[in-house]
Amino acid sequence: MKKIISNKSLILIFLLAAVMAAPVRADLKLDGFMQGLYGGRLDEKNPTSSEQTANESRLQLRLEQINDKSEFFGRLDFTYDGTRDGQNNDNYIWELREAYLKTRLGSHIDLKLGRQIMTWGTGDLIFINDAFAKDYRSFFIGRDDQYLKAPQNALRMEYYGGIGSVALIWTPRFEPNRLPDGRTLSYFNPFSGTIVGTGMGEQYYFAPALPPAKFENGEWASRFSRTVGTFNAALYFYKGFYKNPNGAIMTPEGPMPIFPKLNLYGASLRGPLAGGIVWLEGGYYDSRQDRGGQNPLMPNSSTSGLAGFERQIATNLTVNAQWQVDIMSSYDTYKAQQTGMHAYVRDEVYHLFTSRITKLLHSELVTVSGFVFYSPTDEDLYARLSTEYKYTDQVTFAVGANIFDGKHDATSFGQFRRDDNVYLKVTYNY
Amino acid sequence: MKRYTQIMLLAVMALLVRNLAVKAQDATEIMKKSHMAYYYAGNDGAAEVTMRLIDKKGGERIREFTMLRIDKADGGDQKYYTYFKKPSDVSRLTFMVYKSATGNDQRWIYVPSIDLVKPISADDKNSSFVGSDFTYEDVSGRHWTEDNHKSLPDGQIDGKAVYVIESVPKKPYKGFAKSISYIDKDTYLPLQEEYFDDKGEMIRRLHADKIEVIDGIPTVTVRSMENLKKGSKTIVEFSKITYNVGLKDDIFTERYLKTPPHEYIK
Numbered sequence: 283m284k285k286i287i288s289n290k291s292l293i294l295i296f297l298l299a300a301v302m303a304a305p306v307r308a309d310l311k312l313d314g315f316m317q318g319l320y321g322g323r324l325d326e327k328n329p330t331s332s333e334q335t336a337n338e339s340r341l342q343l344r345l346e347q348i349n350d351k352s353e354f355f356g357r358l359d360f361t362y363d364g365t366r367d368g369q370n371n372d373n374y375i376w377e378l379r380e381a382y383l384k385t386r387l388g389s390h391i392d393l394k395l396g397r398q399i400m401t402w403g404t405g406d407l408i409f410i411n412d413a414f415a416k417d418y419r420s421f422f423i424g425r426d427d428q429y430l431k432a433p434q435n436a437l438r439m440e441y442y443g444g445i446g447s448v449a450l451i452w453t454p455r456f457e458p459n460r461l462p463d464g465r466t467l468s469y470f471n472p473f474s475g476t477i478v479g480t481g482m483g484e485q486y487y488f489a490p491a492l493p494p495a496k497f498e499n500g501e502w503a504s505r506f507s508r509t510v511g512t513f514n515a516a517l518y519f520y521k522g523f524y525k526n527p528n529g530a531i532m533t534p535e536g537p538m539p540i541f542p543k544l545n546l547y548g549a550s551l552r553g554p555l556a557g558g559i560v561w562l563e564g565g566y567y568d569s570r571q572d573r574g575g576q577n578p579l580m581p582n583s584s585t586s587g588l589a590g591f592e593r594q595i596a597t598n599l600t601v602n603a604q605w606q607v608d609i610m611s612s613y614d615t616y617k618a619q620q621t622g623m624h625a626y627v628r629d630e631v632y633h634l635f636t637s638r639i640t641k642l643l644h645s646e647l648v649t650v651s652g653f654v655f656y657s658p659t660d661e662d663l664y665a666r667l668s669t670e671y672k673y674t675d676q677v678t679f680a681v682g683a684n685i686f687d688g689k690h691d692a693t694s695f696g697q698f699r700r701d702d703n704v705y706l707k708v709t710y711n712y
Numbered sequence: 713m714k715r716y717t718q719i720m721l722l723a724v725m726a727l728l729v730r731n732l733a734v735k736a737q738d739a740t741e742i743m744k745k746s747h748m749a750y751y752y753a754g755n756d757g758a759a760e761v762t763m764r765l766i767d768k769k770g771g772e773r774i775r776e777f778t779m780l781r782i783d784k785a786d787g788g789d790q791k792y793y794t795y796f797k798k799p800s801d802v803s804r805l806t807f808m809v810y811k812s813a814t815g816n817d818q819r820w821i822y823v824p825s826i827d828l829v830k831p832i833s834a835d836d837k838n839s840s841f842v843g844s845d846f847t848y849e850d851v852s853g854r855h856w857t858e859d860n861h862k863s864l865p866d867g868q869i870d871g872k873a874v875y876v877i878e879s880v881p882k883k884p885y886k887g888f889a890k891s892i893s894y895i896d897k898d899t900y901l902p903l904q905e906e907y908f909d910d911k912g913e914m915i916r917r918l919h920a921d922k923i924e925v926i927d928g929i930p931t932v933t934v935r936s937m938e939n940l941k942k943g944s945k946t947i948v949e950f951s952k953i954t955y956n957v958g959l960k961d962d963i964f965t966e967r968y969l970k971t972p973p974h975e976y977i978k
Contacts, residue, residue, distance in 0.1 A: 309978065313800040313803060314800070315800070315801070344800075344803075346804070348972075348974050348977065348978055349974060350974055350975050350978075351974060352974070353971070353972075353974060355804075384971050386971075392967065392970075392971050394971075398827070399825070399826060399827050400827050401826055401827040401828045402827075427823075427825075427826060428825035428826050430826065431826050431827070440967070442962075442965075442967045447966070447967065507966075512818060514831075514966075552831065553831070554816065554818060554831065554833070557816070557833065558833040559831050559832070559833050592833055593833050594833050594836050594839070597836060597838070597839055597886075598839065598840075600833070645765075645767070645840065645843050645942070645944065646840060646842075646843035647843065674771070674773070675773045675774060675798075675799040675801075676799070678801070709801075711799060711800045711801045712800065
């Protein structure tokens with residue numbers, strides 16, 4: 283209870299500060315949106331405890347102040363989540379999405395300090411070198427694109443000079459991906475060998491423990507980027523943990539999922555070609571706790587590559603296609619381990635194809651979009667379909683669907699095949 | 713006698729051809745001067761822009777942004793930087809164009825809510841700018857060498873004497889089959905432009921609604937574009953215009969795409 287009171291007072295303070303400051307500081311800008319999102323599932327056999335994939339009302343407040351040399355920006359979300367049972371008022375959720383200060387230090391250095399959302403790399407919804415936190419719980423139920431990324435408390439420094447730019451980001455406390463946790467979306471549990479959800483028991487609520495909050499468990503991400511002709515070339519390095527809890531350790535109570543240690547080295551190239559944009563990206567995932575692939579509970583190292591091309595093929599019609607390849611190191615060891623455990627055995631070389639089609643209609647007020655992921659090696663797919671109508675500058679209506687399919691319970695998208703859903707979303711921008 | 717007629721005919725034809733050549737030269741020269749006055753005023757420029765998008769039922773949408781421009785050479789390559797302020801769902805979004813006078817443009821967008829920098833395939837200059845009745849080409853200018861120009865008899869627009877120039881794209885172009893420009897004889901600013909499709913029907917009409925002298929440079933501060941096919945209209949108002957600001961070239965890079973030049977967008 284105490285926590286909720288402090289949450290409420292914080293929001294009150296934020297609101298009061300915003301309202302009081304507005305007339306005083308002409309350069310302080312306040313805006314945001316209100317949104318209703320309602321999603322129903324299409325699969326009766328879903329093992330979660332909620333019939334709805336989404337039932338939420340959201341208020342986002344944005345606060346911005348720009349000075350000559352710096353910029354403050356804050357974004358606070360206050361949500362009522364009707365899919366939760368309301369015990370301890372757990373359906374009132376607030377989240378500070380962003381709160382940062384951006385400033386220039388001399389003529390070559392930019393700083394961005396605080397809670398922020400970060401993205402880099404070239405892929406369209408495929409992330410090889412982008413080891414910043416993603417929120418698949420939001421992504422799979424029709425929340426806006428901005429919710430695909432989860433915020434991190436980070437210090438970001440970027441140097442810009444003649445040779446290019448160098449970014450260095452330190453996230454003191456590891457921030458994981460937000461994955462389906464069994465409450466509104468089911469997932470594959472390797473220990474029970476099936477797709478599970480909280481409808482089968484509260485023990486299937488999935489909340490893996492984070493690495494301890496120690497200095498050495500912070501995340502470091504860096505990028506060197508420069509322009510080569512009309513192309514942008516970049517090198518990446520990341521030291522931290524796999525963002526998904528895809529490893530485990532044995533405890534007296536049984537196996538416990540953990541976030542294995544990771545080093546990631548990569549490169550990318552992107553630029554205009556043949557009337558469109560082409561991109562190439564590659565990365566080596568060094569699984570630091572299982573370099574030889576000996577530990578069956580830890581992921582093996584792997585090498586990932588991506589090629590993509592996007593082009594506007596007709597007025598207001600843009601199409602892209604991507605091909606990703608992931609090659610597992612020490613595959614024979616892995617195969618022997620998995621076969622012994624009667625678990626799903628992936629191919630040594632994993633392939634993923636994606637395509638996005640976006641059509642703008644009616645003076646760009648209507649956006650019809652489809653995105654499909656398909657893996658011929660894992661034999662699974664995920665399709666995202668949506669139509670959005672900007673009724674006025676303030677009011678937007680959207681409908682959409684998230685469809686999963688797969689032959690195996692254990693694969694990236696196959697594990698969500700009980701989570702098919704359709705949604706309706708209404709937004710009022712103010 | 714017959715020989716005399718032949719000589720006369722030849723002389724007349726030569727005169728005609730020469731006249732035509734002079735006329736053609738003039739028309740191209742006028743369009744070039746107009747292009748310079750309209751799109752290349754000063755070495756750089758900054759302005760606050762308000763676009764009112766009015767649909768055929770009278771419904772109105774607003775787009776507000778700061779626009780910065782720098783010229784690499786008069787009549788040559790340019791760079792544009794746009795920082796959106798309204799509507800609120802696109803506020804803080806930035807957009808950058810490297811306009812090439814000869815080749816393909818390059819465009820980038822930065823979406824701050826997901827910290828995403830994305831190059832946009834930009835071979836279609838005829839697509840709408842932010843959903844308005846203006847195309848990308850209307851904003852940054854269609855190079856005068858892409859069309860053949862011809863002078864029509866002079867005329868008057870809003871009480872001002874104008875050159876009337878007919879332009880036909882050298883290569884078939886889906887944006888228009890023919891356009892007629894009414895160019896102010898004093899300032900070389902286009903006071904009106906009419907675009908026609910291949911059936912000779914007018915599809916769009918641009919009008920200069922207000923002209924002011926800013927930093928000594930005559931400038932169209934309010935312009936409107938009517939889409940006669942859709943029945944829609946977009947009115948653009950420029951305010952806080954400044955020329956020769958001394959914008960640095962590095963503003964037009966990914967660095968400023970991600971963190972705007974605060975002093976210009978306040």
